[in-house]
Amino acid sequence: MTKHLISLAAMLALAAPLAAQEEPQGAPSPNEIVAKADAKEWIAIPAEDLLVMTLAPAADGSARKVVIQLMPAPFSQGWVENIRTLARAKWYDSIAVNRVQDNYVVQWGDPNYDNPESEGAAKPLPDGLKVMDESAYVEQQVSKADIDRYAIMHPPGSMQDNYAPTTYFDRGWPLASDLENAWPVHCYGMVGVGRNYSPDTGSGAELYTVIGHAPRHLDRNIALVGRIVEGMEHLSSLPRGTGALGFYSEAEAGLRTPILSVRVAADLPEGERPRFEYLDTGTGRFAVEKPGQASRDDSAWFETSFARYAEARANRRDPFFIVPAGGADICNIPIPIRRAGE
Amino acid sequence: MTKHLISLAAMLALAAPLAAQEEPQGAPSPNEIVAKADAKEWIAIPAEDLLVMTLAPAADGSARKVVIQLMPAPFSQGWVENIRTLARAKWYDSIAVNRVQDNYVVQWGDPNYDNPESEGAAKPLPDGLKVMDESAYVEQQVSKADIDRYAIMHPPGSMQDNYAPTTYFDRGWPLASDLENAWPVHCYGMVGVGRNYSPDTGSGAELYTVIGHAPRHLDRNIALVGRIVEGMEHLSSLPRGTGALGFYSEAEAGLRTPILSVRVAADLPEGERPRFEYLDTGTGRFAVEKPGQASRDDSAWFETSFARYAEARANRRDPFFIVPAGGADICNIPIPIRRAGE
Incomplete structure (x- = not known):
């Protein structure tokens, strides 16, 4: 730190990087919520x-x-x-x-497999590999009880998805489901x-x-x-x-x-x-609001750090933000993963 | 081409790259639709x-x-x-x-601006730069007539979005809107x-x-x-x-x-x-289906190459695909742009 911080007033009309040094007070950011998660919320891989x-x-x-x-x-x-x-x-x-x-x-x-430009021979595969047929892509059955048990649920109309009837998190993974199969x-x-x-x-x-x-x-x-x-x-x-x-x-x-x-x-x-661990996604519930609606403040929906993190990803209220989005798609809520024991 | 193509039968149980050399017949891919667009559908930038x-x-x-x-x-x-x-x-x-x-x-x-680790001085900015206030971020007004005129519309429930009441394409750009402002x-x-x-x-x-x-x-x-x-x-x-x-x-x-x-x-x-040009997004209409629904075949919705391209991005029926998604989010329908006159 060889230079003093620039005052906010001095910044006006100046170009500013996305990073800023003086952080006003405000709601915690998603990363701050993760940093405060209890040790028992992290699950070893x-x-x-x-x-x-x-x-x-x-x-x-x-x-x-x-x-x-x-x-x-x-x-x-x-x-x-x-x-x-x-x-x-x-x-x-x-x-x-x-x-x-x-x-x-x-x-x-x-690099030699299925490569018409290559002179080299393809490398032989080991014995014992399974051949998976078409059904393996689309039928990855989970029980409805599993969805109810593990999923971070959300009310109808929120966490909309263009690709599946619903999306949710299960044992640390982002999934989509038609309520019968999940993938x-x-x-x-x-x-x-x-x-x-x-x-x-x-x-x-x-x-x-x-x-x-x-x-x-x-x-x-x-x-x-x-x-x-x-x-x-x-x-x-x-x-x-x-x-x-x-x-x-x-x-x-x-x-x-x-x-x-x-x-x-x-x-x-x-x-x-x-050694790695992921933040437990499996026991909480949270609501992501519809675009344009006020944020829900129902503590029953925010039992876990992951639920609070996901909600904060969907409704950024930390100081940088002007307009919270009121929603997030499943790939914009990356599951927190970290080195264990460090 | 120094090696003959491998037969489909020989590929079974082999590892295969996403690229494939033998293309079965099927519906045109999104890129094939773009390649066949009429010259007058391309708009110079x-x-x-x-x-x-x-x-x-x-x-x-x-x-x-x-x-x-x-x-x-x-x-x-x-x-x-x-x-x-x-x-x-x-x-x-x-x-x-x-x-x-x-x-x-x-x-x-x-690199010296707002960088507490740097010894160098920030570069002075030229005169005459505008200072934009908060309203400039959220009030980018377009007329409802513009949305009706220019937007690729889609029926309610399709092209759902977690971040705004609607998303659409206007003059070659991906936009979101609350039907009053668009951004x-x-x-x-x-x-x-x-x-x-x-x-x-x-x-x-x-x-x-x-x-x-x-x-x-x-x-x-x-x-x-x-x-x-x-x-x-x-x-x-x-x-x-x-x-x-x-x-x-x-x-x-x-x-x-x-x-x-x-x-x-x-x-x-x-x-x-x-010199660049983009594929006109502005005069067609198309429908993106809800997940799980059969594809709509209403030619009135597919007047332009862009509309057909966007629909094909949402419902991949070209030979590689097993399950068409039945939808797409706006950022998964990139607007085709190319060098002009080449």
């Missing part, structure tokens, strides 16, 4: 559900690790099991990031399984993550298997490919980022295992 | 509304140009005029990209004016663009003034800052991308002026 993906070092020599959390049952478990099988067979070691399409996805896999949604940082035209062509060997506005039209059309919980910036900041769909052309082969290894965290020595 | 921002060359020596389209009346015109004033005063020359926050914004401005929305690639806590602190000297999921809670809270129409990848792929809010710390000062110049396209020699 099992080491069996975490993958550590090590990319080749950056140009400046710095290490690049990406940590992926796999989805729990009942979601996408056939593909999730394939991914553990592929990781344990070390199949992912020495593949690469082959596609970076702006405002869409980063995709990694075998994960394509928010920023979610990880899915690349496939070809036929729905049963996605094994888990080709994976992608979302690096732009939620492409929700992919929900139930491509399998979501997890999300990036650390190191997203190592993928989202990669140079975009200029080939069709953002694939790196053969002339750009040097841009492909090598993946050195992918390991299930449970298989690492205990001292090397990353 | 005035050179006075285009800014050419030249960044320092990339590490490999390649040029980096970003083209920004400023918003037309009646939206944000005070700030838009300030931005032309700043460009014509060459004020933006030698500023830098100072902030890259993953899944949020890239921001550029004077631009924070979609990927939109450009806004950084400010401090007081709403009148944003002049246009600090600008940002959205590089993640639409942060719609910022609508009406920060002024939107335009969008990136070319070169977005030069901003979205920049390394993320590790300081608060993604600002580059002083230790990371070397990561700041210098901005060499920003010019109004109309001021460039004619041969150097970029």
Whole structure:
């Protein structure tokens, strides 16, 4: 701090960054609500559900690790099991990031697979991978009791969604539902399984993550298997490919980022295992108001920190804001995740 | 093409990239609809509304140009005029990209402004900049007749929005409205004016663009003034800052991308002026169905290519898809923009 703060008066007519140094008093921000959550509201993520993906070092020599959390049952478990099988067979070691399409996805896999420009042979897959058929995309059944038990509910008309009758949070994941089936949604940082035209062509060997506005039209059309919980910036900041769909052309082969290894965290020595936890989404209820309506102040709806956080995301009353939105879409309420024990 | 295509049968149980080489027959994709639009459906963007921002060359020596389209009346015109004033005063020359926050914004401005870690002095602003007060954020009045005339309308219950009573497209821009006022929305690639806590602190000297999921809670809270129409990848792929809010710390000062110049396209020699056009959004009507409903087939709603494109974004029936979504949010229907005369 080598310079004194500029007074608010002096700022008038000046350009100002979004960051500001003098924070007026006001309602807590969503992040402030999360920071005050009770320790028991944080739920540990099992080491069996975490993958550590090590990319080749950056140009400046710095290490690049990406940590992926796999989805729990009942979601996408056939593909999730394939991914553990592929990781344990070390199949992912020495593949690469082959596609970076702006405002869409980063995709990694075998650069020689299904690539008509490549001279190399595709890498054989390990035995034992499951073939998932079309029904696996659309029938990820949850019980109505689960929705009632776990979902952060909201009154009709609020948290409207263009892609499904309802959206909600269940055990730390953003979901959509028709009240019979439920399915994960394509928010920023979610990880899915690349496939070809036929729905049963996605094994888990080709994976992608979302690096732009939620492409929700992919929900139930491509399998979501997890999300990036650390190191997203190592993928989202990669140079975009200029080939069709953002694939790196053969002339750009040097841009492909090598993946050195992918390991299930449970298989690492205990001292090397990353530990993460998410803010419990499962036991509270909250209301997100309809646009233009005054905010609801019913404490029964705000039993948990996550419910208060989600409500504050939808109705920003912290000092920067002029007009609270009165709502939020599910991908604009990212689930808080942090390193555990730090 | 050095390798023959793999048959669909051979693909089973194999990993497949999202791109596929053998395309089955089916309904046209949104991009195919745009490609077939009539030449007269494309509307030229005035050179006075285009800014050419030249960044320092990339590490490999390649040029980096970003083209920004400023918003037309009646939206944000005070700030838009300030931005032309700043460009014509060459004020933006030698500023830098100072902030890259993953899944949020890239921001550029004077690295010494309002930066308590910096030893340098802030760059003085040119005379004649307007000071916009709070009302300018929330009162961007359009006539009801304009909404009826220009908007792509949709039946009640479809194209639901969590942030406003309605959303629509007007003269090539994504807007939200309470049917009295209308305002631009924070979609990927939109450009806004950084400010401090007081709403009148944003002049246009600090600008940002959205590089993640639409942060719609910022609508009406920060002024939107335009969008990136070319070169977005030069901003979205920049390394993320590790300081608060993604600002580059002083230790990371070397990561700041210098901005060499920003010019109004109309001021460039004619041969150097970029020319762009957008697909007319203004004269058609279309319906986006409610989730779960069958698709509407009422040709009166699909008079224009844009209407058919938007409907196809909401109901993907091209061969890759298993389940059409039955809807789309406004930021998942990007307005087609292309170089003119190419």
